[in-house]
Amino acid sequence: MRHSVPGAADQLSIRRSNLSLVLRQLRDHGPQPRRRIAEATGLNKATVSTLVSDLARRGLVAAGEAEPAGVGRPGIAIGLDGTAICGIGAEISIDSLAVMATSLGGTIITESRQPFDAAAAGPSIAFDELARLVTHAERNLTASNASVAGVTVALPGVLSRTTGWLQPAPGLRWPAVPATEMLTQRLGGRPVGADSDANLTALAELRFGVGVHSTDLLVLSGTSGVRAGLVAGGTLVRGARGHAGEVGHMPFEHDGIGCHCGRRGCWETVVGLPALLRAATETDDPVRDPSIDVDARLRELDRRAQANDGRTLAAFEQVGTALGVGAATLVNAFDPAVVVLGGYFAALGQWLVEPVQRQLEARVFGEAGQCTVEVSTLGFSAAVRGGAQASLDAIFDDPTRIPPLAATTSDAAGQVEARHGQR
Ligand SMILES: [Zn+2]
Numbered sequence: 001m002r003h004s005v006p007g008a009a010d011q012l013s014i015r016r017s018n019l020s021l022v023l024r025q026l027r028d029h030g031p032q033p034r035r036r037i038a039e040a041t042g043l044n045k046a047t048v049s050t051l052v053s054d055l056a057r058r059g060l061v062a063a064g065e066a067e068p069a070g071v072g073r074p075g076i077a078i079g080l081d082g083t084a085i086c087g088i089g090a091e092i093s094i095d096s097l098a099v100m101a102t103s104l105g106g107t108i109i110t111e112s113r114q115p116f117d118a119a120a121a122g123p124s125i126a127f128d129e130l131a132r133l134v135t136h137a138e139r140n141l142t143a144s145n146a147s148v149a150g151v152t153v154a155l156p157g158v159l160s161r162t163t164g165w166l167q168p169a170p171g172l173r174w175p176a177v178p179a180t181e182m183l184t185q186r187l188g189g190r191p192v193g194a195d196s197d198a199n200l201t202a203l204a205e206l207r208f209g210v211g212v213h214s215t216d217l218l219v220l221s222g223t224s225g226v227r228a229g230l231v232a233g234g235t236l237v238r239g240a241r242g243h244a245g246e247v248g249h250m251p252f253e254h255d256g257i258g259c260h261c262g263r264r265g266c267w268e269t270v271v272g273l274p275a276l277l278r279a280a281t282e283t284d285d286p287v288r289d290p291s292i293d294v295d296a297r298l299r300e301l302d303r304r305a306q307a308n309d310g311r312t313l314a315a316f317e318q319v320g321t322a323l324g325v326g327a328a329t330l331v332n333a334f335d336p337a338v339v340v341l342g343g344y345f346a347a348l349g350q351w352l353v354e355p356v357q358r359q360l361e362a363r364v365f366g367e368a369g370q371c372t373v374e375v376s377t378l379g380f381s382a383a384v385r386g387g388a389q390a391s392l393d394a395i396f397d398d399p400t401r402i403p404p405l406a407a408t409t410s411d412a413a414g415q416v417e418a419r420h421g422q423r
Contacts, residue, residue, distance in 0.1 A: 015051075018043060019399040022051045023060060026080050027105075027207075027396060028234075031064050033075025052078050057404040059084055060104060060395070080105035085395065085402060086146045089387025090134050090183075091154040092118055092126050093197065094171050094224055095294060099133045100381065101141055101148070102388040104395065106208055109146065110137055111381065115293065118156075123177045131186030149401075150391035152193035153183055154200040154383035156223070161242035164194060171224050171260060193390055197221065198245045199236055200386030201342055201378075202229025206236075207389055209382070210340045210374050218336040219376070220247070220327060221383075222345035225268040230334060248272070252326060270322040273344050280304075280315035295380070298347040305351055316351040323352060324359025327373075331360060335368040342376040349375030 021041050026032070029040065034052060038045045055061040062081035082104025091098040098113040112133060118126050130153070138148055157169030164180030180194045202219040205211045215234035221227050225248040230237040238244050248268035249261050256265025269275060273294075280301060281287050287297045304312040327339055339356070341349050357373045364371070376382060395401055 015054075016398055016400050018047065019051055019055060020397055022048065023055060023080070023399050024396050026061060026078065031077035031079030033077055035075050037078065054404075055399060056081075058399060058402045059405055060399055060402060082395075083107070084146050085149055085392070086141050087149050087388040087391030088134060088137060088141075088151045089154065089200070089384040089389070089391065090130050090151060091197065091384040091387060092116075092130055093154075093156050093383075094118055095290065096380075097126070097130050097133060098381070098384045099130075099137045100384045100388050101137055101146075102385065102392070104392055106389065108385070110140060111384075112137070113381075113384075115291075117290075119171075119173045123174050123179075123182065127179075127182040127186055131183060134187060148391075149395050150193060151183075151187065151190070152195065152200070152387040152390040153179070154197040154387045155179055155194060156197050156227075158243050158246060159194055159196055161238065166194075193387075195387070195390060196227070196242075196245065197383040198227035198229040199238065200229075200384075200390060201376075201382040202231050202236055202386070203389055204378055204382045204386035205229070205340050205342070205376060206231050206234065208385065209376055209378050210338050214337045216335070216337040217340055218327070218330055218334060218338070219340040219342050220323070220345060221343035222271065222273060222323075222341070223343050224274055225272045226323075226326075226345075228330065230336070232334070232336075247326070247330060250326060250329070252322070267322075267326045271319055271326065276301075276315055276319045276344075276348075279318055280312050294344070295347065298344060302348060302351075305348075313351075316348065317355055320352040320355030321359060324356035325363065327356055328360050328363035331364045331368055331371055336371055339371060339373045340376050341373065342378070342382055343380065346376040346379060 022037055025037055025040050034045055034048045038048045052061060060082050061078050064077040064079050085104050086101040086109055089100045095115060096113050097116040100111045101109040103109055134151055141148055155166050156171055158167040159179060164178060166177050166179040168176050180192055183192045184190065198221055201221050202217060205217055205219050211217055211231060217231040219229040228245040228247040230245060249259065249263065249266040251265060252267040252270060253265035257269050258264055259266035259269045277288050286292060287300050301312055305316060331339065341352060345352055353373050353375060360371065361369060378385060
């Protein structure tokens with residue numbers, strides 16, 4: 001359908017988009033021989049070979065072991081390399097700060113998390129402290145010769161995609177703040193990305209968790225509230241203004257208890273962690289003590305349930321049922337293949353899955369009722385891991401951002417060529 005010979009600029013743009021196509025194919029479907037890359041992308045095999053050599057010269061892919069002979073000839077599997085290229089994820093949550101760096105292929109290179117009372121500290125101190133953690137991680141990475149592709153921060157609230165402002169976050173008790181600008185200033189002017197913790201959690205689930213087997217997910221993350229990340233056909237649904245997923249304030253009980261957002265009866269007033277703690281414990285129970293690590297408190301609740309403690313089991317049933325009733329509304333609206341329980345819901349997953357599943361079976365219409373409920377395996381690190389991946393997206397969009405490296409590259413490309421020649 002082309003009507004003229006493409007100019008140099010067109011050719012560059014076609015090449016860039018083909019390099020991106022190959023790199024994304026390896027990210028989304030794992031190591032594979034050139035033959036399979038060609039089939040999946042619709043590019044011819046000679047073109048794929050040239051593109052793979054180019055990516056190897058940039059240190060982005062490497063040849064692995066030969067695949068065992070199956071149908072047809074065996075091939076050398078090409079996989080993501082990029083061990084020298086990292087994305088950094090950072091996170092401010094209500095009770096902690098976290099930083100994680102992952103390689104292009106998603107391997108965790110470094111990770112740190114510290115308890116932090118973000119509401120008491122306020123935005124300025126929170127961003128100061130987060131920038132300190134990011135700078136520390138970055139220094140360590142640079143010292144080990146890794147280059148940092150970018151930094152993306154996960155925030156516990158709604159973020160404007162156009163302005164980078166975090167909307168007033170009731171859980172944090174912060175006013176609206178220019179989140180990306182505040183972090184950029186503290187990192188010496190380098191541009192940073194930012195997104196809601198729910199969206200970045202969903203991205204991590206899509207790339208490393210349940211999403212490896214499905215492209216239509218509803219990820220429900222339980223913290224002091226509940227937030228959703230929705231993935232449809234492998235794409236994150238952000239809504240017209242980027243506000244999608246604020247399910248915690250979905251009206252749930254007509255005359256319910258007051259929510260920190262100022263309304264009454266919001267869903268999170270019955271399924272957020274404080275609601276569970278109220279149902280399961282007395283006010284002086286150490287499980288309610290916010291200065292104790294939340295993982296340890298959840299382990300204690302799990303231990304009590306294992307020991308058949310009636311009050312704990314009743315609390316799990318109550319919260320699980322309310323979670324399932326709300327989830328059924330969302331499943332009827334969006335028809336996901338899988339509902340993923342994340343955050344604190346995942347830590348208590350074995351007690352919550354059954355009541356949630358029961359409500360979905362009772363309340364979801366038609367084939368949407370076949371959706372399954374799974375527990376996230378990424379734990380509380382999901383959002384920061386999604387942030388690290390989001391920081392690498394620019395390279396998947398345009399692999400030519402990484403220049404060919406003279407010393408190691410010819411070796412890497414040569415290795416790919418040599419192995420290719422062995423076939
Ligand atoms: Zn509310």
